[in-house]
Amino acid sequence: xxxxxxxxxxxxxxxxxxxxxxxxxxxxxxxxxxxxxxxxxxxxxxxxxxxxxxxxxxxxxxxxxxxxxxxxxxxxxxxxxxxxxxxxxxxxxxxxxxxxxxxxxxxxxxxxxxxxxxxxxxxxxxxxxxxxxxxxxxxxxxxxxxxxxxxxxxxxxxxxxxxxxxxxxxxxxxxxxxxxxxxxxxxxxxxxxxxxxxxxxxxxxxxxxxxxxxxxxxxxxxxxxxxxxxxxxxxxxxxxxxxxxxxxxxxxxxxxxxxxxxxxxxxxxxx
Amino acid sequence: xxxxxxxxxxxxxxxxxxxxxxxxxxxxxxxxxxxxxxxxxxxxxxxxxxxxxxxxxxxxxxxxxxxxxxxxxxxxxxxxxxxxxxxxxxxxxxxxxxxxxxxxxxxxxxxxxxxxxxxxxxxxxxxxxxxxxxxxxxxxxxxxxxxxxxxxxxxxxxxxxxxxxxxxxxxxxxxxxxxxxxxxxxxxxxxxxxxxxxxxxxxxxxxxxxxxxxxxxxxxxxxxxxxxxxxxxxxxxxxxxxxxxxxxxxxxxxxxxxxxxxxxxxxxxxxxxxxxxxxxxxxxxxxxxxxxxxxxxxxxxxxxxxxxxxxxxxxxxxxxxxxxxxxxxxxxxxxxxxxxxxxxxxxxxxxxxxxxxxxxxxxxxxxxxxxxxxxxxxxxxxxxxxxxxxxxxxxxxxxxxxxxxxxxxxxxxxxxxxxxxxxxxxxxxxxxx
Numbered sequence: 001x002x003x004x005x006x007x008x009x010x011x012x013x014x015x016x017x018x019x020x021x022x023x024x025x026x027x028x029x030x031x032x033x034x035x036x037x038x039x040x041x042x043x044x045x046x047x048x049x050x051x052x053x054x055x056x057x058x059x060x061x062x063x064x065x066x067x068x069x070x071x072x073x074x075x076x077x078x079x080x081x082x083x084x085x086x087x088x089x090x091x092x093x094x095x096x097x098x099x100x101x102x103x104x105x106x107x108x109x110x111x112x113x114x115x116x117x118x119x120x121x122x123x124x125x126x127x128x129x130x131x132x133x134x135x136x137x138x139x140x141x142x143x144x145x146x147x148x149x150x151x152x153x154x155x156x157x158x159x160x161x162x163x164x165x166x167x168x169x170x171x172x173x174x175x176x177x178x179x180x181x182x183x184x185x186x187x188x189x190x191x192x193x194x195x196x197x198x199x200x201x202x203x204x205x206x207x208x209x210x211x212x213x214x215x216x217x218x219x220x221x222x223x224x225x226x227x228x229x230x231x232x233x234x235x236x237x238x239x240x241x242x243x244x245x246x247x248x249x250x251x252x253x254x255x256x257x258x259x260x261x262x263x264x265x266x267x268x269x270x271x
Numbered sequence: 272x273x274x275x276x277x278x279x280x281x282x283x284x285x286x287x288x289x290x291x292x293x294x295x296x297x298x299x300x301x302x303x304x305x306x307x308x309x310x311x312x313x314x315x316x317x318x319x320x321x322x323x324x325x326x327x328x329x330x331x332x333x334x335x336x337x338x339x340x341x342x343x344x345x346x347x348x349x350x351x352x353x354x355x356x357x358x359x360x361x362x363x364x365x366x367x368x369x370x371x372x373x374x375x376x377x378x379x380x381x382x383x384x385x386x387x388x389x390x391x392x393x394x395x396x397x398x399x400x401x402x403x404x405x406x407x408x409x410x411x412x413x414x415x416x417x418x419x420x421x422x423x424x425x426x427x428x429x430x431x432x433x434x435x436x437x438x439x440x441x442x443x444x445x446x447x448x449x450x451x452x453x454x455x456x457x458x459x460x461x462x463x464x465x466x467x468x469x470x471x472x473x474x475x476x477x478x479x480x481x482x483x484x485x486x487x488x489x490x491x492x493x494x495x496x497x498x499x500x501x502x503x504x505x506x507x508x509x510x511x512x513x514x515x516x517x518x519x520x521x522x523x524x525x526x527x528x529x530x531x532x533x534x535x536x537x538x539x540x541x542x543x544x545x546x547x548x549x550x551x552x553x554x555x556x557x558x559x560x561x562x563x564x565x566x567x568x569x570x571x572x573x574x575x576x577x578x579x580x581x582x583x584x585x586x587x588x589x590x591x592x593x594x595x596x597x598x599x600x601x602x603x604x605x606x607x608x609x610x611x612x613x614x615x616x617x618x619x620x621x622x623x624x625x626x627x628x629x630x631x632x633x634x635x636x637x638x639x640x641x642x643x644x645x646x647x648x649x650x651x652x653x654x655x656x657x658x659x660x661x662x663x664x665x666x667x668x669x670x671x672x673x674x675x676x677x678x679x680x681x682x683x684x685x686x687x688x689x690x691x692x693x694x695x696x697x698x699x700x701x702x703x704x
Contacts, residue, residue: 157447157567162577166446172544173449236541239565 003112005049006070010108012042013077013101020094024168032090039097043077050074057114062130063121065261069107072257073100075138083142087178089170095145125200133193137253139186140225144250146178147243154240176238179246183232187225194218214268217256224249272313272408272611273333273678276362276370277340278325281381284358286321292348292355294319296394302347303404309339314406316399316413318374320391322381327371329408331685333363364678368412368603372596375416376423377430383585384430389420408607419599426595427588432581437468439577440518440548440569441475447546447567448515452476457514459483459507460521461493464550464571468518469497481514483507485521508532512539520550530559533566548574608677615681616665618690623661627653 019035050071053061061067080096083089149169156166197215198208209215228245231237261268279289294302294317306315306326315328326344330336341359345352362370373379377388396413399405405413424430433439448454456472458465461484469480480499484490487503494501502510507527511517521527528547537545547568549556554570561568631653635646664684671677684690
């Protein structure tokens with residue numbers, strides 16, 4: 001029973017992914033509309049599933065990989081829905097929702113049993129630290145989705161191959177707007193997450209910074225996006241190389257999130 | 272009843288001829304009144320655009336009606352019919368319906384799929400409705416044409432792509448720069464295509480135009496025309512970074528913008544994308560400019576390729592559109608055919624009954640010592656004869672009406688029994704509508 005919303009979400013994201021891919025390759029706007037509806041309903045069941053888990057365990061469900069991946073997917077889908085509404089970029093779903101689906105699939109691979117909470121995590125700091133981190137991750141995911149489409153469009157323009165796909169994908173300008181908006185939201189949130197994390201570490205472990213692998217990699221992610229934002233603000237830097245750096249930042253972030261937890265032992269590893 | 276079309280278009284007449292027979296939109300009352308005043312013409316609509324002048328009418332007499340409309344067109348515009356006739360085309364019945372459906376769906380336009388024609392026909396129909404020159408048949412006919420055009424528009428992609436170089440440039444600019452309302456166009460040199468493209472950009476909402484030319488007076492003149500700003504040719508590079516779209520067509524023998532210039536300009540623009548269109552031969556803009564990040568260079572050949580691809584797409588879509596039109600013609604023609612069955616039957620009965628009553632009256636009034644029930648019996652006898660006589664023709668006519676080929680029977684009956692009074696019924700039907 002506890003899992004029913006989770007499986008429902010799983011199915012809805014699966015259908016939405018299929019619908020977005022059909023929408024990407026075929027020329028019907030109806031499919032796009034349905035994909036948006038599916039993903040909205042999927043988000044609602046995902047939310048219910050998360051709330052359900054929260055109420056039965058009593059803690060924010062981000063304490064193991066099963067919970068974290070699911071929570072990550074939730075923030076990605078939520079952010080996508082907001083951006084889709086604002087920029088009317090249904091097609092972005094074909095690049096973002098499969099990522100969310102993948103997260104939900106990998107999430108189901110990891111053990112989902114509710115366990116006794118690690119005493120270090122019993123703190124109100126967990127709320128602000130992790131929610132900020134997750135939202136910033138979602139923003140960087142959306143930004144790199146837009147960056148991938150930017151590279152595709154730019155490739156079409158330079159090669160003068162202006163077919164149906166080119167017509168369907170958004171304009172360079174819109175993609176740049178989305179990336180920049182994500183960056184300006186995501187970067188401050190990541191900064192807050194790192195600072196609150198340090199404060200919390202001082203309270204829990206007695207030291208602000210212990211060069212734990214997660215901390216180190218977070219800092220690398222932070223530097224990449226800081227460089228990107230800095231060039232944008234000072235010289236207006238954008239385009240192909242900026243898109244590539246956005247994608248690189250996203251990959252480092254993904255490693256920070258999953259790789260570090262899986263392969264590098266440390267304080268942040270999900271045990 | 273038949274629908275006829277008499278007209279001329281860009282396919283049959285030059286602009287000089289079309290101008291002469293065009294009707295002024297503010298003064299449609301007079302020609303419409305004259306049109307329906309013509310002998311044998313029951314309803315009429317006049318469509319007059321810069322590419323076509325056409326008259327749609329209903330009549331019982333196809334040949335006579337067509338001839339009178341031709342004469343009307345010539346006389347109204349004071350042109351000898353002999354010189355006008357060679358440019359006119361005429362259609363009737365099914366072909367007339369097909370023609371109007373095709374025109375409304377923009378299949379007969381100079382640029383197939385262009386959207387204006389439907390609005391122009393709607394306006395023309397509006398005048399006809401206002402001055403009551405259209406009636407039940409043309410009302411229904413044109414509303415059908417509008418719905419066919421809408422179907423063609425939504426079910427095919429006939430109007431979804433740019434088919435002129437200038438339009439292709441605008442569409443492409445939107446894909447690079449997004450909304451054009453805060454974008455500036457720079458015109459380097461002059462030339463018809465360049466100016467046309469600049470106009471398209473302004474119509475699509477571009478904020479402003481800068482114009483430069485080797486002769487500054489020429490630049491000033493053009494800038495004034497567009498409500499833009501003239502720039503001295505020597506100062507091109509001090510202003511170029513303000514332009515989002517660059518249209519170049521000078522007669523220069525060598526390139527005037529190289530990759531180094533483009534790099535510099537893009538940097539000054541804070542790396543905002545820039546769209547270069549090179550219309551000149553030999554080229555004004557070095558092809559290597561396209562390698563510069565955030566600079567996108569297209570030549571007129573590239574744009575032409577887009578147009579060709581779109582045109583090919585359109586002709587595929589036009590086939591689909593013709594199919595839709597064929598379906599709709601069948602439906603409308605059936606309606607048009609059955610429209611006349613009932614009034615014809617009524618008229619036929621009325622005619623027979625008139626004769627019967629007349630003869631009965633004559634017989635009875637001249638008959639002395641009439642037996643008491645004789646009048647009743649005679650009445651019954653004549654009624655029975657009339658009903659028997661009319662039974663078969665009525666049944667055949669109703670059946671023909673369902674089959675869709677009723678006009679032969681209706682015309683035959685009309686002539687055999689001189690049912691001219693039917694025109695009154697048409698008027699009544701018009702009022703009902």
